[in-house]
Amino acid sequence: MSTPTATRLQAADASVTVLSNTPFVTDWARRYFGPWWNAFDVPAGSVCAGPLVTAGIDDKTYAHLLALVTSCPHDEVTYARTRLLLARDSTGTITGVSPEEGLAYRSEQRGGHVTIAGRTPERLALATARIAREMIRAALLRDGWTLLHASAVVRAGRALLTFGSKGAGKTTTALLLAGRGAGLLANDRVFVKAVGDELRVLPWPSAAAVGLGLLDALGLYDVVRDRLVGGEQLHPTQHQDVTDALLAGRREPLWEPGGKRERKVQVFPDQFGRWFAMELAASGCAAGLLFPRIDPAAVPALVDGERTLGEDDFMSGATEDRYPDLFGLAHGVDGGGSGPARASVAGRLAALPHHQVVLGHDIAANADFLARLASRI
Incomplete structure (x- = not known):
């Protein structure tokens, strides 16, 4: 198992630390939050207090939490556009499992410590960043923002x-x-x-969601396409149809079936x-x-x-x-x-x-x- 790494996020007086045995997760948090929320590395051994997200590739913990949730009364809800099985116990601990994404969450200490067990690095990194952002948001809102x-x-x-x-x-x-x-x-x-x-x-x-037409009008389309052709990637929430359109050189707006919502580049x-x-x-x-x-x-x-x-x-x-x-x-x-x-x-x-x-x-x-x-x- 990899040596744990830690990244701290700071916005005004709110902070949260991401601790993981998977460097991809902390690298993602540092990249995603960057200067906007002052993301910086801290010694993993110094993490002992404060809001914390602990995340790791851990099939054993994932399987344990899945069995725990399915063996007790639970709700089936939608979270991040996917099915989540959710259970609460008498201590206030909340456990959620997304079988389709291979993610299991455990929230303790009134949401002050969330543990996430995942089966793939990218989905684990996305889930960790999402929870860390929600913890910062909650702290800021409680502080009057x-x-x-x-x-x-x-x-x-x-x-x-x-x-x-x-x-x-x-x-x-x-x-x-x-x-x-x-x-x-x-x-x-x-x-x-x-x-x-x-x-x-x-x-x-x-x-940031930017339509293909706007990207072209701003003179940024060729920059993005060249980067993609060169092997770089945009955010994984981007629909594959948008990636295919960029690689094919199509510049006109791309719409979901029904034409009510534009599919956009995710920067x-x-x-x-x-x-x-x-x-x-x-x-x-x-x-x-x-x-x-x-x-x-x-x-x-x-x-x-x-x-x-x-x-x-x-x-x-x-x-x-x-x-x-x-x-x-x-x-x-x-x-x-x-x-x-x-x-x-x-x-x-x-x-x-x-x-x-x-x-x-x-x-x-x-x-x-x-x-x-x-x-x-």
Whole structure:
């Protein structure tokens, strides 16, 4: 068995340590969370307290937990889009097993220590990163942070948050500004908390979903395709049809059957720097809000309107159907933050400059316009 390795993640005052007998797992955590959540290695022998995820390739433990769950009363639920068998005992320990993925979870100490036994390194690494992120999220929410559905960039410490429904242009806006020197803080959601006179913003690390058409329009398509042809990989949550389209050189948007949801390229956080020369930002203070919309024929400009923050701009437990808190990590806090925290953030955001913008299909003109606007906020 390999010598255990440990990686610690730190976001504001929240931290979690990933300890594993499989270096692939800790390497993955360090790569995935990177500068966004200050991922760094620590001596495995020094890990003795604090939130902890212990993960390893361990067929024996997996088989034991599978037998344990199936031999007692249990629920069958969906977690991470797959079947999970879930059991709770009188001590508060929660055990879950995903037979299809070959993963077994055991949550103890009210979610302060989660053990994961897996049968393959990649699935184990994905599950470990997911649980570690949920533990950080739970700690931040208990500490008064709230979670917004927004992209964000940072320039000179000042964060510009972009809101909108699917297809409004949140990702487009963030990537255009990151391509002009702003630090990319988040592609889809951010943590926000009122601290003194500031409204502080933290990233939510995740793979970024970028459509094939947008990737091409941004001038990044050939970079991604060349990397794939050269043997590098994108995030494993990417659908195989997207990989096949890239390798075949197809650039048009790719849709799921029924045409309601676009299948997108899934970019690792570290690939923004290595592939696209875009820097990641670890924090900022909110300075302004953007509400974009896309009109193919439009010249980019400020437009009139009354768009302001709504309930849909805040994440909530109802929106977290993919990763419900089945392992008791949140201790009853809603997935988007407490009511008082949300009200405090909403009030502060309402006082910041709001800008409604229209963007066209001229990428260079969009980038010039957004860069000028951001420089004034």
